[in-house]
Amino acid sequence: MQNLSNLRCVEDVLGPQRDPLYIVIPVIVIYVIIFITGVVGNISTCIVISRNKSMHTATNYYLFNLAVSDLLLLISGLPQEIYLIWSRYPYIFGSSFCFLHGLFAEASTNATVCTITAFTVERYLAICHPLRSHTMSKLSRAIKIILSIWVFSICVAVPQAMQFTIIKNGDCEICHFEGPIIQHSFEISTLVFFLGPMTMITVLYVLIGLKLKSSNMMNRRNVNVTQRKSSKKIVKMLGEYSIEDNS
Numbered sequence: 001m002q003n004l005s006n007l008r009c010v011e012d013v014l015g016p017q018r019d020p021l022y023i024v025i026p027v028i029v030i031y032v033i034i035f036i037t038g039v040v041g042n043i044s045t046c047i048v049i050s051r052n053k054s055m056h057t058a059t060n061y062y063l064f065n066l067a068v069s070d071l072l073l074l075i076s077g078l079p080q081e082i083y084l085i086w087s088r089y090p091y092i093f094g095s096s097f098c099f100l101h102g103l104f105a106e107a108s109t110n111a112t113v114c115t116i117t118a119f120t121v122e123r124y125l126a127i128c129h130p131l132r133s134h135t136m137s138k139l140s141r142a143i144k145i146i147l148s149i150w151v152f153s154i155c156v157a158v159p160q161a162m163q164f165t166i167i168k169n170g171d172c173e174i175c176h177f178e179g180p181i182i183q184h185s186f187e188i189s190t191l192v193f194f195l196g197p198m199t200m201i202t203v204l205y206v207l208i209g210l211k212l213k214s215s216n217m218m219n220r221r222n223v224n225v226t227q228r229k230s231s232k233k234i235v236k237m238l239g240e241y242s243i244e245d246n247s
Contacts, residue, residue, distance in 0.1 A: 017087055028086065049063065062119040118146075120204050
């Protein structure tokens with residue numbers, strides 16, 4: 001009777017343990033498809049890049065890192081989410097995985113954003129400053145940047161992950177997000193990993209677009225000048241031939 005009363009108490013607070021099956025089953029099927037395709041696709045990307053030496057470039061290393069961060073997010077997050085869709089409580093994975101789930105989710109998300117930003121900077125240097133890019137875009141430099149991205153992402157993710165903890169409602173354990181450990185941590189995270197990178201990426205792509213536009217205009221001018229010179233030469237040659245024929 002004690003367990004039943006506790007379960008009723010949990011249902012009163014958290015709602016039903018599971019949604020209707022006509023909602024749960026399609027969502028689980030979609031999640032399973034996303035999980036399988038995501039894992040297979042990202043593993044294939046890692047294998048192709050690692051086995052082909054011709055693909056060992058700075059750009060492909062960033063793509064490799066994106067695949068790794070996606071794999072981490074998929075493997076650490078989706079299986080748990082699928083189970084929680086089927087049964088919201090009790091939480092059966094334990095306090096350690098409750099913390100690690102938050103850590104991996106935050107770290108992989110942060111690493112993805114930082115990697116895309118670093119990749120955009122590489123593209124900007126390659127297009128707008130090719131000489132500087134030639135001296136800076138080395139594999140050793142890309143590896144150092146990737147390692148720095150993961151160290152930074154994990155360090156920033158730890159305070160966020162520490163906000164996930166196990167709470168008990170009767171006999172039921174739940175992985176719950178508590179209040180922020182650091183004041184304004186959500187606002188800081190939004191600024192560092194969303195607004196800042198989004199602004200930088202937007203500005204860099206605008207500069208890349210302007211550079212490509214000016215390059216196309218220069219190429220068209222060069223082509224027109226070349227065509228004009230060729231036309232003058234042809235007219236001159238025809239004029240000389242006509243003079244010789246008349247003579």
